[in-house]
Amino acid sequence: GQQLNQSPQSMFIQEGEDVSMNCTSSSIFNTWLWYKQDPGEGPVLLIALYKAGELTSNGRLTAQFGITRKDSFLNISASIPSDVGIYFCAGPTGTASKLTFGTGTRLQVTL
Amino acid sequence: DGGITQSPKYLFRKEGQNVTLSCEQNLNHDAMYWYRQDPGQGLRLIYYSQIVNDFQKGDIAEGYSVSREKKESFPLTVTSAQKNPTAFYLCASSRGLQHQPQHFGDGTRLSIL
Numbered sequence: 001g002q003q004l005n006q007s008p009q010s011m012f013i014q015e016g017e018d019v020s021m022n023c024t025s026s027s028i029f030n031t032w033l034w035y036k037q038d039p040g041e042g043p044v045l046l047i048a049l050y051k052a053g054e055l056t057s058n059g060r061l062t063a064q065f066g067i068t069r070k071d072s073f074l075n076i077s078a079s080i081p082s083d084v085g086i087y088f089c090a091g092p093t094g095t096a097s098k099l100t101f102g103t104g105t106r107l108q109v110t111l
Numbered sequence: 112d113g114g115i116t117q118s119p120k121y122l123f124r125k126e127g128q129n130v131t132l133s134c135e136q137n138l139n140h141d142a143m144y145w146y147r148q149d150p151g152q153g154l155r156l157i158y159y160s161q162i163v164n165d166f167q168k169g170d171i172a173e174g175y176s177v178s179r180e181k182k183e184s185f186p187l188t189v190t191s192a193q194k195n196p197t198a199f200y201l202c203a204s205s206r207g208l209q210h211q212p213q214h215f216g217d218g219t220r221l222s223i224l
Binding site (some may be wrong): 036045 | 128201
């Protein structure tokens with residue numbers, strides 16, 4: 001089946017630094033979704049991408065749909081403590097409305 | 112407010128006992144989903160339902176059962192056949208189209224006594 005690999009698995013950064021993470025697939029995706037999960041909570045949708053090459057921003061977050069359609073990138077500028085959490089990428093699986101989720105990138109922010 | 116409500120937040124199960132996790136949505140979404148998340152892991156699909164009175168197995172359905180008698184409700188039963196039920200369970204819903212995002216509840220943490 002389809003697999004989504006995220007890197008890095010975890011990262012420790014200082015407040016104010018910029019963050020970059022990516023998600024790669026073994027097959028083509030037509031949609032890329034980025035979610036954030038706070039500890040003990042459900043994932044929350046951050047950004048949805050629907051077109052190869054698309055670049056979309058949501059505040060300090062910017063995500064890009066790779067032109068090969070096999071990857072996507074998420075950048076966070078000027079990180080703050082509330083950015084702490086796990087970031088997941090996801091894409092549609094098969095013909096139903098199912099999603100495949102990546103393995104997640106755990107972000108820790110130090111003051 | 113529109114959203115997805117999971118209850119209870121924390122649940123404890125005795126050996127050999129079935130327990131049911133509740134999931135209710137008022138988003139008028141057609142599709143609903145149940146995921147299991149283990150510590151430090153991603154989300155694994157247990158069951159999903161594209162429409163009322165219909166559901167399909169996901170990747171790890173063994174030891175679980177669901178029903179979809181109403182559009183807004185998709186309860187998950189963790190049966191005694193599930194030998195390792197301790198996990199964080201997440202319910203989600205979507206409009207049911209292939210490219211639509213899923214929206215999640217706040218989860219239920221199940222533990223074995």
